[in-house]
Amino acid sequence: MNAVTRPALGCVGQPRLLAGLDTAAYLDRVGHLTVHGALPPYPADALVELAEGIDLRGRGGAGFPFARKLRAVARSARAAEGRTAVVVNGSEGEPSCLKDTALLLHVPHLVLDGALLTAAALRAEDVVVGVTREDVEQSLRAAVAERGPAGSRIRVVRLPERFVTGEGTSLVRGLDGGVARPSGQKVRTSERGLGGLPTLLSNTETYAQLAVAARLGAAGYRSAGLPTEPGTILLTVGGSTVVEVPTGTSLAYVLDLCGSAPGQGVLVGGYHGRWLDPGAARSADLSRTSLAALGAVLGAGAVLPLPEDTCPAGEVARVARWMADESAGQCGPCVRGLPSLAGAVEDLVRGGGRAAWEAVDARMRAVRGRGACSHPDGTSSFVASALAVFPDEFRDHALGSGCGRRVLGALPLPADENPERLVVDWTLCKGHGLCVDLLPDIVRLDADGYPAQGVMPVPGRLRPKALRAVRRCPALALRIQE
Missing domain, CATH: 3.30.70.20 (Alpha-Beta Plaits)
Known part of the structure; x- marks a missing residue:
């Protein structure tokens, strides 16, 4: 999917996760220790206290409190003879996201530090990193080998590069040797995950943030960002640039730093995210509170400005079709509902009139809340948000006049290898x-x-x-x- 895409890197203020990359393209074990220092040990209670003290949230999309995950796994472990597992989700199956790829290609030891710190606190037997890119796999295996005997407990597993691979139950099934598809069951991995064990599953940035916080301590970590949402966050801007910024930074400032602007609007949170109109994008700060007030969430950190010279309706239709093609193929809302929704959006863009508009609305309602995972809900919300932010463009297309602009592919999608x-x-x-x-x-x-x-x-x-x-x-x- 992003197999040949290596992100450009940037930062606002003093970098933490990307520290050291101003002078080196890759931090090996020696370089990593030179920049960050040794990792102090943390007993389970102290690690929970640290995660609570910095309000560490999962950075893969849901934003679930990490301390609650730690407690849940430890609680489940008591009923499973103390056995647990730790899983790092490095699959990053969306072409608009490259932040985890950036970490695993350039500073993999920071991610491994966080995973091993968590494993030691939980006394986990297995530490498994799930990835989808060949270059990321090679980078991780090299980092594991550099750790000698300490790295022997870490497994790196490469999975199919699909949008749904990163869903929790899908990832665990793939790591267990099965097909990487969502299970459709409402079972938390903290109760039954890898090999049936209580499993702490989080994404790469979360573990990297934990490794930084373990060295700085809660007070030091909170010296950056907002008092209510401390620390830094990683963003992928325009599908190509990964930027580390303190929470509370202006979205417009970050776009300007990356040589962009709000344009016709900004998609925040990736292809399961929400659109902001230009005015909202200019007023937004990069925090949960600011984005929630605008009806958006940061999700996995993808920020996609839409340039003035591309067709919004056509861009949305392209992504809706790709999302339908990325179906896990195992439940009706995905197998039938999403292709029907994509087809209805395409009909609307081609000038299908009021009937096409009504068909889009009907298809969105038909898939919501009915899938084996969140993919149908996320896709329908993406389309609904676009209709709300670009009503004039969709109306003009529905009536047959269109907007007169070409579809430039501003929203990144995988390129066909041999088109x-x-x-x-x-x-x-x-x-x-x-x-x-x-x-x-x-x-x-x-x-x-x-x-x-x-x-x-x-x-x-x-x-x-x-x-x-x-x-x-x-x-x-x-x-x-x-």
């Missing part, structure tokens, strides 16, 4: 324009009514329509090129 291409033979093309009726996301016409480009990539999902366009061209001016 086919739709090729125009200019010696035959007569400018009939039938191809644009079938392929509005690929073909755009110039001022004279001819295709604006002679070679256009064809995503795999649009290949059937591209073949129809080839067959329908009266001048036989189109062909598909491998």
Whole structure:
């Protein structure tokens, strides 16, 4: 998915998680200890007290208090003969998120420190890191090897690169050797997780933050950020730049730092997140309280500004279709509901009128609260939020006039490894324009009514329509090129 994407790095103020990367691209074990120092031991009670003292929340999306997870696993362990496990979720299956990738590629020892600190406090036998990228796997294995005997208890497991791989039960099933799909059961991993053991599962940034806090202490950690939400956070801006900022930093300032602006709006929290209109984006601070007041959550830290020159409706349709294709394929709302929702959004964008608008609303209501995991809910909320923030654009498309802008792919999606291409033979093309009726996301016409480009990539999902366009061209001016 992001297999060749290596994020650019930046920071506001003094970096903590990304400390040392101003002079080195990678911190090996020696470099890590030089920058951060040795990791002090923390008994279970002291670790819980530390997590509470800094109000450490999970950084993978849900924001669940880490101290409560620790207590829950310890409580469940007493009924399981004291056996526990620790799992690090480094799967990061969304193309708009790269912060965990940045940590595991550049400072993996910080993540391992946090995981081992937690394992020691819980007396966990297994420490397992789940990843999906080959380069991340190699980076982690090298870091584990550098730790010698101390790293022998750490396993690194590579799983399929899918959006749903990172869901808790999906990750655990994959690490246990099964298919990485959500179980659909309401069982907490703190009660029954890896190998049936009580398991503390959190994402890479959470463990890295814990490792920083263990060295600084609660008071030192709280010296950055807001008093009510201390510390720093990692953001992925525009799907390409990972920035560490203190909580409470202005969203507009971070966008400006990354050479961007609110544009037509900003998607916060990734593809299960919410859109902010430009005014809200300019007033927002990067904190739970500020974003909650605007109806948004930071989630996994993805921040995606939408440039002025792309079509909002077309961008949303692209993502809705990709989200439907990322279904786990095991429950009705995902297998049937999300493709139907994506199709309804595409119909609306193509000018389906009021009927298409009503179909989108009906499809959203049909999937909410009915999935085996949160994927249907998150996808429908993403679409609903877009309809609320871009009502004029969707209305113009529904009525057939459109917004006049091309879809530039500002919302990152995985690129096809070997995309086919739709090729125009200019010696035959007569400018009939039938191809644009079938392929509005690929073909755009110039001022004279001819295709604006002679070679256009064809995503795999649009290949059937591209073949129809080839067959329908009266001048036989189109062909598909491998």
